[in-house]
Amino acid sequence: xxxxxxxxxxxxxxxxxxxxxxxxxxxxxxxxxxxxxxxxxxxxxxxxxxxxxxxxxxxxxxxxxxxxxxxxxxxxxxxxxxxxxxxxxxxxxxxxxxxxxxxxxxxxxxxxxxxxxxxxxxxxxxxxxxxxxxxxxxxxxxxxxxxxxxxxxxxxxxxxxxxxxxxxxxxxxxxxxxxxxxxxxxxxxxxxxxxxxxxxxxxxxxxxxxxxxxxxxxxxxxxxxxxxxxxxxxxxxxxxxxxxxxxxxxxxxxxxxxxxxxxxxxxxxxxxxxxxxxxxxxxxxxxxxxxxxxxxxxxxxxxxxxxx
Numbered sequence: 001x002x003x004x005x006x007x008x009x010x011x012x013x014x015x016x017x018x019x020x021x022x023x024x025x026x027x028x029x030x031x032x033x034x035x036x037x038x039x040x041x042x043x044x045x046x047x048x049x050x051x052x053x054x055x056x057x058x059x060x061x062x063x064x065x066x067x068x069x070x071x072x073x074x075x076x077x078x079x080x081x082x083x084x085x086x087x088x089x090x091x092x093x094x095x096x097x098x099x100x101x102x103x104x105x106x107x108x109x110x111x112x113x114x115x116x117x118x119x120x121x122x123x124x125x126x127x128x129x130x131x132x133x134x135x136x137x138x139x140x141x142x143x144x145x146x147x148x149x150x151x152x153x154x155x156x157x158x159x160x161x162x163x164x165x166x167x168x169x170x171x172x173x174x175x176x177x178x179x180x181x182x183x184x185x186x187x188x189x190x191x192x193x194x195x196x197x198x199x200x201x202x203x204x205x206x207x208x209x210x211x212x213x214x215x216x217x218x219x220x221x222x223x224x225x226x227x228x229x230x231x232x233x234x235x236x237x238x239x240x241x242x243x244x245x246x247x248x249x250x251x252x253x254x255x256x257x258x259x260x261x262x263x264x265x266x267x268x269x270x271x272x273x274x275x276x277x278x279x280x281x282x283x284x285x286x287x288x289x290x291x292x293x294x295x296x297x298x299x300x301x302x303x304x305x306x307x308x
Contacts, residue, residue, distance in 0.1 A: 004273050005245060006033045009252045013038030016092050017251075018131070020044045020072060020124070021099025023054040026146065026205055029244035030096055032058050034251070035065040039094070044072035044083065046099075074099055074123025075109035077299055084130035092134035094251055097124040097145040097180070103169040113298065114162040116169075120176035122299055125183055129301040135198060136305055142199040144250045145184050149204055149263065151177035155281040158290050161298075178282055179291060181261065186288035188259040190306040199258055203250040204276060205243030206264035249273035259283070 017034050021027035022043035035041045035058060043058070045051030051069040058067050070087070073079035100120045109118035128143055135141040153174025157163075163172050181202055188200035246262040253273075256262075263276030281287060296302050 004249055004253065006036075006241075006248060009033060009037045009248060010254070011038055012252065015039045015094060016042075016089055017094035017096065018042045018044055018087075018092065019096040019098055020074065020127070021046075023047060023050040025240050026244045026247060027096075027098040028054050028058070029240050030098060030247050030251070031067065032062060032065075033244070033248055034094070035067050036062045037252075038066075040066040041068075042087070043067060043069045044099070045069060046071070046073045046075075072099075072127070073110075074119045074127070075111075075115065077111050077123070077126055079110075080123055080126045081130065084127065087131070087134070089134060091138050092131055093138055093141050095128060095131055095135065095143045096247060096251055097128065097143070098247065099124075100146065100176075103173050105169065106163070106167045108162075112162075114164075114167070114172060116172045116176040117161055117163070117179065120173075121179035121183065122295060124180070125295045126299040126301040128183075128187070129296075129299070129303050132303060132305055136196060139197060140199070141197065142201065142251055142256070143184075143187065144200075144247060145180045145202050146247055147180040147184075147202050147204050147261070148173075148177040149206070149276070150174050151181055151282060152279050154178065155279070156182065156287065156291060158287070158294065161291075161294060178279070181278060181282035182284075182288045182291050183295070184261075185259050185283050185285075186292045187303075187306075189285065189288065190303070192258060194306050196306070199256055201250040201256050201258065202261045203246040203273075204261070204263040205240075205246060206271075246273045246276075 017039045019027050019031040022031040023045040031041045031043050048071055055067050055069045059065050072083040107115040154171045156175050156178050184202040191198040250262045261276045261278045262273050265271035265274035
């Protein structure tokens with residue numbers, strides 16, 4: 001794993017991938033590098049205008065790339081179902097659950113869920129469940145979910161998943177990133193129990209320069225904080241290109257272990273991909289089972305192939 005970079009991605013010319021949030025930042029870099037190695041890539045984006053611009057840019061940077069845009073709003077379960085139903089593929093090799101929001105003012109999704117929990121976890125839980133039939137039986141198929149070191153801010157509150165009793169934006173973000181890791185843990189456990197050939201892994205970018213850090217302050221009208229976040233990115237963060245490497249490693253490198261968590265090698269901040277620390281509550285079987293049951297109930301998406 002030492003020194004691993006995008007040049008080490010194997011040939012993907014027979015592979016099909018979906019990358020959420022691929023219009024900018026880590027998602028764009030992930031989609032571009034997969035396409036550069038020959039994968040057929042779907043850019044799953046909420047904004048059609050930004051998604052179209054990203055696709056056009058990708059094709060310009062990677063001539064001959066097989067990339068297409070499809071609209072997906074993870075804050076709307078109806079949109080998630082429409083995306084899955086309309087995907088014209090009979091197989092899928094890779095799903096990268098990359099899209100996310102961070103430390104937003106309190107709000108709710110179309111379906112009434114707290115925004116960070118609804119977008120970061122429930123939307124991706126529903127998407128993976130709906131696309132699971134396309135992944136099953138495909139040798140080497142993978143589901144990679146992007147979490148964060150900030151999952152350490154909080155375990156999930158299984159009695160208040162939507163932060164209805166008390167909302168603190170950073171705690172809610174930490175809970176949603178813990179939910180990403182519990183989802184990874186439980187899906188990997190269920191796949192193994194049913195003998196399913198599916199590598200389920202998680203990754204994080206460390207501190208990468210994307211628009212994620214400034215979106216929350218901008219939505220809250222905190223201009224000084226927004227400017228400070230952009231300045232901190234320029235001074236301290238690694239590039240989106242470097243930040244996407246752990247995701248690309250988890251998605252393509254040989255020997256990736258189920259339920260592994262890959263991040264930057266230097267203090268979980270920057271550097272080449274390496275195994276990353278995770279809080280012990282993210283590998284708790286009972287918590288994973290309870291979150292899974294709640295997620296199926298809230299989304300209405302049941303992973304029938306992994307039951308019984």
